[in-house]
Amino acid sequence: MRTVALPDLDTARAWRDAARALVAESVPPEDVQWTCGAPEQTDLFQATGQGREADGAARTCARRQASVSFNVPKSFVDLAETVAWHSDPERFARLYAFLWRLRDRPVLIHDRGDAALAKLRAMEKEVNRDKHKMKAFLRFREIGAPDAPRRRFAAWFEPSHNVTEPLAPFFARRFGDMDWLIVTPRRTACFERGEISFAPGQPKPLLPEDATEDLWTTYFRSIFNPARLKVKAMQAEMPKKYWKNMPEAAAIPGLIAQAESRARAMQEAAPTLPPLRAGRIRERLHAPGVLRPMELTFNDLRRKAEDETRTARDGYGRVVLGEGPHDAPLMVVGEQPGDVEDREGRPFVGPSGQLFDNVAEEAGLDRKAAYVTNAVKQFRYVQRGKRRIHQSPDRSDIEHGRWWLDAEIKLVKPTLILSMGGTAAETLTGTRKGILKRRGHVEETEHGPVFLTVHPSYILRIPDAARKAKETDLFRADLAAAQAHLEELRAA
Amino acid sequence: MNAMGRLSLQDKLAILSDAAKYDASCASSGTARRDSRDGKGLGSTEGSGICHAYAPDGRCISLLKILMTNFCIYDCAYCVNRVSSNVRRARFSPEEVVHLTLEFYRRNYIEGLFLSSGIIRSPDATMADMVRIAKTLREEHGFRGYIHLKTIPDAAPELLEQAGLYADRLSINVELPTDASVKSYAPEKNPVTIRKAMSEVRQKREASRDRSHTGKRPARFAPAGQSTQVIVGADGATDATILGQSTRLYTGFGLKRVYYSAFSPIPDATAKLPLIRPPLEREHRLYQADWLLRFYGFAVEEITAATPDGNLALDIDPKLAWALANRHLFPVDVNRAEREMLLRVPGFGTKTVNRILTTRRHRTLRYEDLSRMGALMKKARPFVTLAGWSPGALTDTPDLRARFAPPPEQLSLF
Numbered sequence A: 001m002r003t004v005a006l007p008d009l010d011t012a013r014a015w016r017d018a019a020r021a022l023v024a025e026s027v028p029p030e031d032v033q034w035t036c037g038a039p040e041q042t043d044l045f046q047a048t049g050q051g052r053e054a055d056g057a058a059r060t061c062a063r064r065q066a067s068v069s070f071n072v073p074k075s076f077v078d079l080a081e082t083v084a085w086h087s088d089p090e091r092f093a094r095l096y097a098f099l100w101r102l103r104d105r106p107v108l109i110h111d112r113g114d115a116a117l118a119k120l121r122a123m124e125k126e127v128n129r130d131k132h133k134m135k136a137f138l139r140f141r142e143i144g145a146p147d148a149p150r151r152r153f154a155a156w157f158e159p160s161h162n163v164t165e166p167l168a169p170f171f172a173r174r175f176g177d178m179d180w181l182i183v184t185p186r187r188t189a190c191f192e193r194g195e196i197s198f199a200p201g202q203p204k205p206l207l208p209e210d211a212t213e214d215l216w217t218t219y220f221r222s223i224f225n226p227a228r229l230k231v232k233a234m235q236a237e238m239p240k241k242y243w244k245n246m247p248e249a250a251a252i253p254g255l256i257a258q259a260e261s262r263a264r265a266m267q268e269a270a271p272t273l274p275p276l277r278a279g280r281i282r283e284r285l286h287a288p289g290v291l292r293p294m295e296l297t298f299n300d301l302r303r304k305a306e307d308e309t310r311t312a313r314d315g316y317g318r319v320v321l322g323e324g325p326h327d328a329p330l331m332v333v334g335e336q337p338g339d340v341e342d343r344e345g346r347p348f349v350g351p352s353g354q355l356f357d358n359v360a361e362e363a364g365l366d367r368k369a370a371y372v373t374n375a376v377k378q379f380r381y382v383q384r385g386k387r388r389i390h391q392s393p394d395r396s397d398i399e400h401g402r403w404w405l406d407a408e409i410k411l412v413k414p415t416l417i418l419s420m421g422g423t424a425a426e427t428l429t430g431t432r433k434g435i436l437k438r439r440g441h442v443e444e445t446e447h448g449p450v451f452l453t454v455h456p457s458y459i460l461r462i463p464d465a466a467r468k469a470k471e472t473d474l475f476r477a478d479l480a481a482a483q484a485h486l487e488e489l490r491a492a
Numbered sequence B: 001m002n003a004m005g006r007l008s009l010q011d012k013l014a015i016l017s018d019a020a021k022y023d024a025s026c027a028s029s030g031t032a033r034r035d036s037r038d039g040k041g042l043g044s045t046e047g048s049g050i051c052h053a054y055a056p057d058g059r060c061i062s063l064l065k066i067l068m069t070n071f072c073i074y075d076c077a078y079c080v081n082r083v084s085s086n087v088r089r090a091r092f093s094p095e096e097v098v099h100l101t102l103e104f105y106r107r108n109y110i111e112g113l114f115l116s117s118g119i120i121r122s123p124d125a126t127m128a129d130m131v132r133i134a135k136t137l138r139e140e141h142g143f144r145g146y147i148h149l150k151t152i153p154d155a156a157p158e159l160l161e162q163a164g165l166y167a168d169r170l171s172i173n174v175e176l177p178t179d180a181s182v183k184s185y186a187p188e189k190n191p192v193t194i195r196k197a198m199s200e201v202r203q204k205r206e207a208s209r210d211r212s213h214t215g216k217r218p219a220r221f222a223p224a225g226q227s228t229q230v231i232v233g234a235d236g237a238t239d240a241t242i243l244g245q246s247t248r249l250y251t252g253f254g255l256k257r258v259y260y261s262a263f264s265p266i267p268d269a270t271a272k273l274p275l276i277r278p279p280l281e282r283e284h285r286l287y288q289a290d291w292l293l294r295f296y297g298f299a300v301e302e303i304t305a306a307t308p309d310g311n312l313a314l315d316i317d318p319k320l321a322w323a324l325a326n327r328h329l330f331p332v333d334v335n336r337a338e339r340e341m342l343l344r345v346p347g348f349g350t351k352t353v354n355r356i357l358t359t360r361r362h363r364t365l366r367y368e369d370l371s372r373m374g375a376l377m378k379k380a381r382p383f384v385t386l387a388g389w390s391p392g393a394l395t396d397t398p399d400l401r402a403r404f405a406p407p408p409e410q411l412s413l414f
């Protein structure tokens, strides 16, 4: 029988080193006895150790041997790292027994049905929960002067497992600009001028009163809603054993006792008359122009478009505004004027526009009653000899178009917007991603409901006739669905 | 107004946290990682947020959730701060908010600040004060904890822009499930403006993730995303309407969370609204359904199809309701079914499903394995088959639903 005594500090690493050495020597789990809580200077291996140097040598040696003999899955290393902080005296033996089996069957670590692993995972969960609760429920009190350049705080906490040591770095990352001391029965952690150090555990220290606790308790009382008392839910997350070290917990019994009557009082209280000043404020607020800024008219828009056309940059055509009834219930938004649209100064008159017209008619969508326009207002091209080659709009074109489209939407106030293609989708919904999945559906946007579909030019570009016909059918179905949706909206 | 000068910090805190408690959101997760190990500031954020206490209403207390002021010039019927309510009013100075946040944080009471406000003077003035608080915390005190600002929809875009640079999360409440109810219960609010603000936040967030042509990343904008809250049970909207709105919010504005808040009777309520016990059970079912939408691959129509009147069943959870209505798809062979189908088994959570998938790569699963993997077998039993178990006729017994539903007395919860 081999006895391995692990130190209280840095226990997880010590266990790992020892376990590696034992596996390398092929010592079966039945032949090892694990103990913990040895004074920190004690040798790792009672059988071989002769002081710290020998201990260190044993470790290096063990590591080298281990690396030649076998590897363990990374997730086991993490598991052991956590379970080692558990308070169960059997923890090291359990880990070692599992490690022993893991040597031959590394996949065991994925077997969530294995009873030994299930137990270790449960222990891991307990440690993690304990860590989590300590992060959550530990309360500091100020022990230094509040105006000192570096403030000082201390806390007393009673964790169920040995989690103070592994948690110290967390508190150091969180409370970096102050000194703190965390005292627990088994371990004390100290943070001074940026350095973490540890000392043995201590009994509960006397900490000075801290006036901020009253403010905190006030907050705790006020944030509670007596109309929704759920004591069980509270206790499941914040078990009573933690209450004695939490200043706010003293308020709990009173809050529970009065909840019922407070909630009833709120329900029974008759509605009161609004205070006088309410009327005055409301009047001022509802005066014209206070809540809504002045709006542009169609004429303003047209004038602006002409101005911009006159000053258009090279490679950009004129500003082509939308067309159709100014109170149209449906607004159709395409991508960008093409060569034909630019020459005629009207939207939707090129090949895509014609395809749209035909399919719309078949789908029963009344194109004449709709306001048709584009997300981007100017044809963009590069000149090649006599031909103007179309260029796709970039982000700044889209941004520029957004202003115009916004203005048009504000004026027309459509019930539904039909958005065709990626650029329109990006302008109206903020993203063009996944358009093929989103097509055929309505999305709620700042502009109201927007029905998404593809752009007719997408269909025009398909070379294969059969696919083209299929896509045209899909497009027709979308348009019919949009029309149906519009009718529904108008009926509502 | 005159009494205000005499209010102590404690009085103000009582009034202004009381006024904030009707906002359900308290999350402090999912933001950028930060810490103060360099000793030059205070605070850290490391992935998931921490609940530092639980109130007797079962809700997590993670942030100092307060209003800057509960004076408000608007008149939203469901809100205790509306101009026509007679509650006690108070107003923090920005310094007081900063002080409380830091002192609470140092004692490990909170993860950070969740600041909202009634609207005073004007939306811009209110928002500017809120931004100043966030800025002071970050720049003067090196505060690296969590900040959530409830933005004012009508405030100027520049203020929103700044808010996003200091805050981890921004939220704007849509308040009610339909535009029509916003109009009747929150007459000064404009659903279009609310959506516009949400869309601006979305665009700024996306733009902040783009690299400019010099390759430099712009400053992070609200790294923990945006969320919203909708009040349930104050108007006549059905669960189908509410969930439909949520889907549109998730897809349309890329929201991180939609919070459902059961309408709660408020002190000094207006005669416009029902004075009822909050429909807590309904709120709970909505959260479950929302979860199914986001993590279990359910479409909103699937969930609401099982509910003829458009409302979720209160006696059983929505996943079980769906399974009971779609029994032809069950039982599912646990050793063979695809992930998507496993996720639809009542009693299986995402973790359980992941464990099933990793383990069955190596061996055949048996019935006893499942509860060790975290499955709730009482629920799952009729819907699965695997080595050591077959539900036989159980899946199709007519009284299966009745076995799950609690006896009717408990139904009269509220």
Ligand code: SF4
Pocket (backbone or CB within 6 Å): B072, B073, B074, B075, B076, B079, B080, B081, B082, B083, B117, B118, B119, B186
């Ligand atoms: S604007 Fe906000 S604070 Fe003011 S009444 Fe409406 S909901 Fe309440």
